[in-house]
Amino acid sequence: MTEHIHDNCANLLGSLSEYIDGALSPELCQEIEKHLAGCENCRVVLNTTRRTIDLVHFPENQQTVPADVRERLFKRLSLDDYLNPKSE
Amino acid sequence: MPNEFSLKALLAGDRAEFARLVDTYSSPIYRLGLRMLGNAQDAEDVLQNTFLNALTHLTEFEGRSSLSTWLYRIAANEALMIIRRKKPEVDLEDAGADENAEGLKPTQLVDWSALPEDELLSGEGKEILDQAIRNLPESMRIVFLLRDVEGLSIRETAEALNLTETNVKTRLLRARLFLREQLSRYYGERFIRESEEQND
Numbered sequence: 001m002t003e004h005i006h007d008n009c010a011n012l013l014g015s016l017s018e019y020i021d022g023a024l025s026p027e028l029c030q031e032i033e034k035h036l037a038g039c040e041n042c043r044v045v046l047n048t049t050r051r052t053i054d055l056v057h058f059p060e061n062q063q064t065v066p067a068d069v070r071e072r073l074f075k076r077l078s079l080d081d082y083l084n085p086k087s088e
Numbered sequence: 089m090p091n092e093f094s095l096k097a098l099l100a101g102d103r104a105e106f107a108r109l110v111d112t113y114s115s116p117i118y119r120l121g122l123r124m125l126g127n128a129q130d131a132e133d134v135l136q137n138t139f140l141n142a143l144t145h146l147t148e149f150e151g152r153s154s155l156s157t158w159l160y161r162i163a164a165n166e167a168l169m170i171i172r173r174k175k176p177e178v179d180l181e182d183a184g185a186d187e188n189a190e191g192l193k194p195t196q197l198v199d200w201s202a203l204p205e206d207e208l209l210s211g212e213g214k215e216i217l218d219q220a221i222r223n224l225p226e227s228m229r230i231v232f233l234l235r236d237v238e239g240l241s242i243r244e245t246a247e248a249l250n251l252t253e254t255n256v257k258t259r260l261l262r263a264r265l266f267l268r269e270q271l272s273r274y275y276g277e278r279f280i281r282e283s284e285e286q287n288d
Contacts, residue, residue: 013193017261023242045194047201049268051208055217056237060209065118069132073114074107076136077143082107 008035012042020050093155098146110139113156116238117163123221123233124167133170138163153247160240160248164230171226180227192265196272198279220270224263231256232263 012032018024019032036043055061065073074083093112097105114135121134141162149158171178207213224232234245235256242260246253 010193013265014261017257017264020264021242041194041197044197044199044201045268047199048272049264051201052217052268052271053236053264055208056221058205058209060214061217062115062237063119063122064115065135069118069128069135070111070114072132073110073136073139077106077110077139079103079107079110082104 009039009042012036012039013045016046016049020046020053095149095151095155106143109142109155109159113159114139117159120160120163120230120233120238121167123237124226124230125170126222130167130170134163134166137166141166153244157240157244157247160234160238160244161250164234164248168226168230178226192262192269194265194269194272196269196276198272198276200272200275200279203275216271216274217267220267223270224266228259228263228266231259232267235260236264 012019012035015024015028015032019029024032036046071083074080093109094102094105098109117138118131118135121131122128125131125134138159142159145162149155153161168180171180208217221229221232230249231245231251234240234248235242240248242253242256245251245260246256249256251259
């Protein structure tokens, strides 16, 4: 790995979050994509970082408030009259 | 979140509207408390205190941020207050947050991203992800939870935590790389194990 490529990897790492979030200018994205095309390690880091973020969005990872906790909350707030049905 | 609430109704003491607000945000706030504090009782305290505070201070809400960001701000403060009380040694200011990504250079370079979702989300896979989130330092975890789990924007996260947007971006990058590294270590070891079993 040459020093030049190493610098590009470090630059990509610094911009990784914003690249994933689509928050970079088209010019910067183009530069990053050019680097990605020739750097397998950076492609792996990008793919696995994206996947990590995706995983937390699945319903399996989005716990909802348990019914008994909701009930105690409503009672504490004197909102007993609105306990049922659960509004959406 | 697509729900809109009538501030006028809330300020006028409309209880049905407040109940609707509670139902909309109780799950995300409970989730935030649970993942920040690691136990159900503390999460319930965060949840109750957040809405009690919201009810008490609603008249002080100035609309400079959205109502949801304001609620997350109260919830984050509640959670951080419990951490300060229970674990005073934790560095919530994160003195290292201004450093660049140096030191977070990826060492695990196995590509597990194409594994099927049911494998990543069930049993051991889910536990590894939960554990990785629990292992995140608190100052990064709260940013990751608000931004990536609850979907706040960088600006909203900064408003909720009273941080600069630059600081939020730095902590978010570090959190994402930290989680990626932990998951990659697990899947890398698993791939080696499976390959050895096949060769036996």
